[in-house]
Amino acid sequence: MNDLRSILTEQVDRLIGDAGGIALLRQIEAGEWPAELWAGLEAQGLALALVPEAAGGVGLSWGDAAAIWQVLGRHGAPAPIAETMLAGALLASAGIEVPEGPLGLACGSAAVPYGRHVARIVLLEGNTVALHEPGEIRPAGNVGREPRDAVMPGPRIARALLPNEFGPRAGLLGRALIRSAVIAGALERVLALTVDWANTRKQFGRPIGKFQAVQQQLAAMAGEVAAVSVAVGQAARAADAHGLSGAAFEIGCAKVVAGEAATLGAATAHQVFAAIGITEEHELHHFTRRLWSWREEGGTERFWAAEIGRAALSRGGANLWPDLTARDPQGSN
Amino acid sequence: MRFDLPDTPPDSEALRAELRAFLSEAGRNWSPGTRARSWMGFNRGFSRQVGERGWIGMTWPKKYGGHERSSLERIVVLEEMLAVGAPVGAHWIGDRQSGPLILRLGTEEQRLRILPGIARGELAFCIGLSEPDAGSDLAALRTKAERDSNGWVLNGRKIWTTFAHKSDYMIALVRTSPAPEGGSRHAGLSQFLVDLTLPGITIRPIRDLAGEDSFNEVTFDDVKLRPDDLLGQEGAGWAQATSELGFERSGPDRYLSSFPALSTGIDALNAAPQPGAEVTIGRMVARLATLRGMSLSVGGMLERGESPQVEAALVKDAGNLFEQALPEHLRNLLDPGDASPELREMLGVLAQLAPTFSLRGGTREILRGIIARDLGLR
Numbered sequence: 001m002n003d004l005r006s007i008l009t010e011q012v013d014r015l016i017g018d019a020g021g022i023a024l025l026r027q028i029e030a031g032e033w034p035a036e037l038w039a040g041l042e043a044q045g046l047a048l049a050l051v052p053e054a055a056g057g058v059g060l061s062w063g064d065a066a067a068i069w070q071v072l073g074r075h076g077a078p079a080p081i082a083e084t085m086l087a088g089a090l091l092a093s094a095g096i097e098v099p100e101g102p103l104g105l106a107c108g109s110a111a112v113p114y115g116r117h118v119a120r121i122v123l124l125e126g127n128t129v130a131l132h133e134p135g136e137i138r139p140a141g142n143v144g145r146e147p148r149d150a151v152m153p154g155p156r157i158a159r160a161l162l163p164n165e166f167g168p169r170a171g172l173l174g175r176a177l178i179r180s181a182v183i184a185g186a187l188e189r190v191l192a193l194t195v196d197w198a199n200t201r202k203q204f205g206r207p208i209g210k211f212q213a214v215q216q217q218l219a220a221m222a223g224e225v226a227a228v229s230v231a232v233g234q235a236a237r238a239a240d241a242h243g244l245s246g247a248a249f250e251i252g253c254a255k256v257v258a259g260e261a262a263t264l265g266a267a268t269a270h271q272v273f274a275a276i277g278i279t280e281e282h283e284l285h286h287f288t289r290r291l292w293s294w295r296e297e298g299g300t301e302r303f304w305a306a307e308i309g310r311a312a313l314s315r316g317g318a319n320l321w322p323d324l325t326a327r328d329p330q331g332s333n
Numbered sequence: 334m335r336f337d338l339p340d341t342p343p344d345s346e347a348l349r350a351e352l353r354a355f356l357s358e359a360g361r362n363w364s365p366g367t368r369a370r371s372w373m374g375f376n377r378g379f380s381r382q383v384g385e386r387g388w389i390g391m392t393w394p395k396k397y398g399g400h401e402r403s404s405l406e407r408i409v410v411l412e413e414m415l416a417v418g419a420p421v422g423a424h425w426i427g428d429r430q431s432g433p434l435i436l437r438l439g440t441e442e443q444r445l446r447i448l449p450g451i452a453r454g455e456l457a458f459c460i461g462l463s464e465p466d467a468g469s470d471l472a473a474l475r476t477k478a479e480r481d482s483n484g485w486v487l488n489g490r491k492i493w494t495t496f497a498h499k500s501d502y503m504i505a506l507v508r509t510s511p512a513p514e515g516g517s518r519h520a521g522l523s524q525f526l527v528d529l530t531l532p533g534i535t536i537r538p539i540r541d542l543a544g545e546d547s548f549n550e551v552t553f554d555d556v557k558l559r560p561d562d563l564l565g566q567e568g569a570g571w572a573q574a575t576s577e578l579g580f581e582r583s584g585p586d587r588y589l590s591s592f593p594a595l596s597t598g599i600d601a602l603n604a605a606p607q608p609g610a611e612v613t614i615g616r617m618v619a620r621l622a623t624l625r626g627m628s629l630s631v632g633g634m635l636e637r638g639e640s641p642q643v644e645a646a647l648v649k650d651a652g653n654l655f656e657q658a659l660p661e662h663l664r665n666l667l668d669p670g671d672a673s674p675e676l677r678e679m680l681g682v683l684a685q686l687a688p689t690f691s692l693r694g695g696t697r698e699i700l701r702g703i704i705a706r707d708l709g710l711r
Binding site: 010089191195198199209210212214215216218219220222223224226227230231233234237249252253254256257260301302304305306307308309310312315316317318320321322324325327328330 | 334336345346349353416539576579581592595596597598600603610611612613614615616618619620621622623624625630636642647651676692698700701702704705706708709710711
């Protein structure tokens with residue numbers, strides 16, 4: 001990780017950590033808007049992080065963004081900052097001035113994260129992007145009890161074409177990358193919580209983490225956590241090299257691996273925590289419920305695997321390996 | 334634990350093209366069973382051809398027969414060999430493990446004597462670790478070398494030694510002094526470079542469940558070793574033998590062992606399409622791409638001189654899960670009547686071979702124990 005990236009991620013980590021932890025997640029699940037955290041995120045310039053410097057933004061790469069989203073996930077992603085960053089990038093690339101405030105991404109039938117709280121709606125249809133005032137809102141939530149609202153677009157403020165590098169599925173690809181990255185972070189958190197618990201909880205006269213049966217499960221989980229992180233890193237790097245549209249394969253891979261890892265990670269954590277882990281009082285479920293929800297958002301494992309599999313089948317067995325290596329970054333060193 | 338994003342070597346596409354042309358010619362007559370055996374296929378003629386191309390000992394200095402190329406270029410070669418299931422067994426251990434160990438710890442005489450032969454694809458190596466009462470608990474080994482006036486006398490027994498019956502040398506880990514009372518059992522172990530043609534060595538192949546001779550029992554009965562058959566430092570054998578594990582456990586041979594069945598399976602599915610197959614295939618490809626990234630990441634760390642032992646254990650565990658699951662996924666997609674004869678042959682071989690994937694080079698349980706220790710659980 002480069003220096004700039006580690007400074008950024010540390011800043012974000014501190015900022016969200018200071019803003020309230022589990023108490024904040026509970027407030028969000030109760031329908032409150034994380035006003036203080038949002039103000040801090042905006043003050044750090046994160047809302048415009050993916051907007052090019054020429055357009056008044058910070059001009060971060062997808063790799064930087066994914067690293068920030070991973071940190072966000074470690075804290076349960078308690079604000080729609082990732083969606084706002086993505087929406088800002090799309091607006092700016094189409095030459096539309098990025099408005100202040102949280103932005104809601106609306107594409108297809110997908111619910112809008114924090115829709116009831118957003119200042120503007122960014123509507124994606126194919127390769128057009130449009131900025132709208134929010135219209136009628138039907139509040140809803142996911143299993144993580146995060147706001148996932150149906151938002152009708154209100155009056156249109158601007159509309160433009162996206163550049164080719166975003167392709168006709170920029171919203172889906174961006175959301176898949178966001179969800180993969182926040183899953184990676186949330187899984188890191190769940191693993192740390194679970195290891196800590198295994199070292200604390202005593203049964204049969206010793207910490208349960210001293211039992212090989214528990215150690216073996218947590219080691220397998222650590223493998224999955226590492227896998228998601230690598231898959232997300234590869235996806236973001238591909239997006240930097242080829243644009244979101246050109247990174248569909250890597251982003252799809254990341255979402256497949258993230259979804260599978262979320263399933264195993266949440267199951268393992270609950271197995272090790274046992275009864276205490278399923279109580280309302282405990283912090284674990286704020287992360288595991290989000291993991292279960294995030295699997296479904298930005299395309300499921302099944303959705304992306306089908307796309308990857310169809311391509312592999314149509315290319316034939318002899319091309320499978322050459323196609324994979326042909327995607328390696330070239331001339332980077 | 335840390336996985337930096339992998340680098341790729343410059344001009345690797347040119348090297349890959351060269352390898353693919355060579356392998357398509359060399360592999361014209363390989364049976365599906367040979368491809369499914371992959372690096373468990375032992376073919377000295379093929380290894381000599383690979384050596385002639387300069388693809389063994391690639392990173393070693395030229396004066397030892399090497400080619401002074403980067404370790405990532407070497408990974409390109411390994412990947413391409415494994416992707417087509419080339420029978421690389423005769424040079425695999427020498428290139429991956431024994432050669433690098435000799436290069437790092439051997440005397441100049443040992444390097445000059447041994448390394449050029451490995452690089453030419455002529456000298457085959459086996460690894461003398463397991464014993465009848467020392468498997469995962471390797472430090473329980475009892476084979477011993479005792480000093481005499483001319484050097485060392487070796488007595489004991491190694492078992493499950495892959496390809497010992499076809500190899501020229503074994504690097505054996507043996508006890509050269511008793512473990513100190515109440516001290517670490519890792520002390521007092523040393524490594525020897527054992528010429529398998531020496532008198533007193535009996536190699537008995539152990540037929541495996543597939544009906545093949547792949548592993549062996551090797552008995553040492555007063556085998557006379559010269560002083561310069563000692564490899565590295567007397568008493569430092571444990572550290573020496575475990576120092577190469579990052580290389581041994583993170584390479585593409587830890588996740589690609591059954592890969593040829595995936596390409597063959599894709600063709601079989603195109604000939605006999607099955608509903609929903611694309612989801613299973615896509616899940617496998619996504620895993621494959623991710624494991625490759627993880628393996629290359631560790632490769633990059635090794636190239637920079639780091640020692641990513643835990644990361645390597647993790648790659649091996651995750652890779653073994655993948656290469657074991659792959660043939661089972663294909664079975665779930667295609668009934669035998671729908672599978673091509675090629676795929677049926679591969680799946681037959683892999684069903685019998687796959688249990689070894691998570692045994693060889695450190696069992697799943699040992700690897701997960703290493704990971705658990707790093708997590709702070711042990």
